Amino acid sequence: xxxxxxxxxxxxxxxxxxxxxxxxxxxxxxxxxxxxxxxxxxxxxxxxxxxxxxxxxxxxxxxxxxxxxxxxxxxxxxxxxxxxxxxxxxxxxxxxxxxxxxxxxxxxxxx
Amino acid sequence: xxxxxxxxxxxxxxxxxxxxxxxxxxxxxxxxxxxxxxxxxxxxxxxxxxxxxxxxxxxxxxxxxxxxxxxxxxxxxxxxxxxxxxxxxxxxxxxxxxxxxxxxxxxxxxxxxxxxxxxxxxxxxxxxxxxxxxxxxxxxxxxxxxxxxxxxxxxxxxxxxxxxxxxxxxxxxxxxxxxxxxxxxxxxxxxxxxxxxxxxxxxxxxxxxxxxxxxxxxxxxxxxxxxxxxxxxxxxxxxxxxxxxxxxxxxxxxxxxxxxxxxxxxxxxxxxxxxxxxxxxxxxxxxxxxxxxxxxxxxxxxxxxxxx
Numbered sequence: 220x221x222x223x224x225x226x227x228x229x230x231x232x233x234x235x236x237x238x239x240x241x242x243x244x245x246x247x248x249x250x251x252x253x254x255x256x257x258x259x260x261x262x263x264x265x266x267x268x269x270x271x272x273x274x275x276x277x278x279x280x281x282x283x284x285x286x287x288x289x290x291x292x293x294x295x296x297x298x299x300x301x302x303x304x305x306x307x308x309x310x311x312x313x314x315x316x317x318x319x320x321x322x323x324x325x326x327x328x329x330x
Numbered sequence: 331x332x333x334x335x336x337x338x339x340x341x342x343x344x345x346x347x348x349x350x351x352x353x354x355x356x357x358x359x360x361x362x363x364x365x366x367x368x369x370x371x372x373x374x375x376x377x378x379x380x381x382x383x384x385x386x387x388x389x390x391x392x393x394x395x396x397x398x399x400x401x402x403x404x405x406x407x408x409x410x411x412x413x414x415x416x417x418x419x420x421x422x423x424x425x426x427x428x429x430x431x432x433x434x435x436x437x438x439x440x441x442x443x444x445x446x447x448x449x450x451x452x453x454x455x456x457x458x459x460x461x462x463x464x465x466x467x468x469x470x471x472x473x474x475x476x477x478x479x480x481x482x483x484x485x486x487x488x489x490x491x492x493x494x495x496x497x498x499x500x501x502x503x504x505x506x507x508x509x510x511x512x513x514x515x516x517x518x519x520x521x522x523x524x525x526x527x528x529x530x531x532x533x534x535x536x537x538x539x540x541x542x543x544x545x546x547x548x549x550x551x552x553x554x555x556x557x558x559x560x561x562x563x564x565x566x567x568x569x570x571x572x573x574x575x576x577x578x579x580x581x582x583x584x585x586x587x588x589x590x591x592x593x594x595x596x597x598x599x600x601x602x603x604x605x606x607x608x609x610x611x612x613x614x615x616x617x618x619x620x621x622x623x624x625x626x627x628x629x630x631x632x633x634x635x636x637x638x
Contacts, residue, residue, distance in 0.1 A: 237622035242461035
């Protein structure tokens, strides 16, 4: 008997292999939704933690029209250096104002 | 033994316990305030008649994301004991395919998991889908619009990459006993060892150890060679491939292939060619699937700090 293709939904094990942790996954969704965030749009927002598409690089380049975000290549290194300096200045100023210790912290500061 | 078996629906997979099985819990009562809001306050929303669902207990189960500017309905094929109408919730040119559901966490039972897959397959006939992982329930359409809005770029990007592509699954199995007998015919060292074991009068412990190791490495070598040949054959007719861990000791390959819709026939022919070429291999060939193995979008919820 030659090999026959079985449609996706006929083998539970194959379905489980896929649906439980592949595709679009919202981390900790269950936990958060049970804790009871009533209106997502007010209390929480969704951020993209990572995207992978596993298409071979060369193929992806050949087949996918350029839809990605605008490139930054138009900026010269002078521009970047200038921007960098100005950002550093702003950062220093704001740290001085709020008397924060000069180390990185991930928590956002409340005004 | 027939060279290839058609997969049947019942192969005892209930034993595969899901990694995390969330306990069902009562829904917080205060969500009543949310559900009381009309679902169609935003112009992008597809108007959906609010049926007589108990207030504060209803949510929306999301199956997949598609590209469409038109609202669509796919019929009463949703998840749950009373299959609800499957419809779209749109934001700009993309939409989530959803159905109304009680606000609860679905356990990955056979029925629920197959319902999730059934909807994806139905939608896939007309659209390129990005599948959602199992049991993602939102409270309101507004939340879904917010999901589409905040990950819009990622969804668009992936929809374009997956356009007109299908996933196929291929598992390759063999009978190790049969293969060992074959290897013994071909490999002289192995044959000599075996003779030594059967002729020896004293302890054969060392010879048997050596024999075992040699068999293992020869099996490994042969399976790697076969897998490489299979990838060579299928690589020409597919866009990408992914390998998952083989399940059990008879499986030598557990792979998924991403194939352009217009190469489906070519891919099919190559799989049949492989099946005919290796009579001792058992192929389990499934699909088309939504591109589960080729899309990995991780989203997380972050506390919104200030609502500026």
